[in-house]
Amino acid sequence: MKITDVKVIVCGPARNFVTLKIVADGIYGLGDATLNGRELSVASYLTDHVVPLLIGRDARRIEDIWQYLYKGAYWRRGPVTMSAIAAVDTALWDLKAKSLNVPLYQLLGGASRDAVMVYGHASGADVEDTVKAVAHYVELGYKAIRAQSGIPGLTSTYGVGRGGMFYEPAEKKAPPENSWSTEHYMTFIPKLFERLRKEFGPEVHLLHDAHHRLTPIEAARVGKSLESYHLFWLEDPTPAELQESFRLIRQHTTTPLAVGEIFNTIFDCQQLIEEQLIDYIRTTVVHAGGISHLRKIANLAEMYQVRTGSHGATDLSPVCMAAALHFDLSVHNFGVQEYMRHAPETDAVFPHAYYFENGFMHPGEKPGLGVDIDEALAAKYPYDRAYLPVNRKLDGTMHNW
């Protein structure tokens, strides 16, 4: 199965996406290469450096091509490199499954469950708005719901969408400036979940994303203050470059912890997993080296009873969503899958077999990933540079967004 053609498709249906298309023996596989706010870096890494190396290679040699691109670059790791490798890896898995006429999950060990529990994103300008948003997701049948709210005293914060079921934080032209106060946040957040538990009772899984904004001891205090509301998880409580900082959080609270959406290799989470400093690892197909590498991370996590909870935001394309669902259906230590829906324009460009039903999802039974790209329609949505927000404390100090 010689690779005869490779294409990098950059498009912007509702938001920017980068898609890799690899052709061999007249069939093609797709991979997501989208890195929100730095999309063209990955597109260039693929077009200018990787694509010339793929032509003529045997498309069946997925692991060898992964190692060739990882070790062969000399400069290892990082979100751009690993998103590019992820796109190649995902496309080759798609190709292999299509050539064998089976849905991809059958090549990953088959189904370990009937369907995949997902969580949606409820947000509101204030507590009562957020209660209404959570109620909407309960009505839709979600068993797990992330809750984010505007914070009294702050003009903006992470995770409060502009209405609708999809959340796109990036804005055109320049990074939007957010302002932040940890004090306001820490005073407010227990009130939000007290109100949500009062309204919805103990059954629904409630999740929350602190989005890298706390110090370890602040995260410990927030985790402790939320214990009586038994969250499914508290996500990204503190920046995780220093993995050992999670020891401090772990010492003080039993609130489950999730981290990893910005990680791109197993080395970013090895200590967190081996010391059981987290409960869920959030690494994704598109940013953590593809299906091949994500499986290695999940296998390490399984040894330490850490479950998967892959990132699935609107800025990861339906190609990544499809790949994630095949992985999730099969991996033994599955926890939950994030499912931030896409805009109608995005779904039109990326027709797919996966479906949502009563709080769960399934990738469908089509050969391969079960997702396609309508290139003619994609061409009608040109790339339009956009930036993720930046975040400053009230005194102007740069902080984590």
Ligand code: CS2
């Ligand atoms: C968030 C994302 O989904 C999440 O948990 O952290 O919305 C994240 O902010 C975006 O994917 C960044 O592009």
Ligand code: MG
């Ligand atoms: Mg997050």
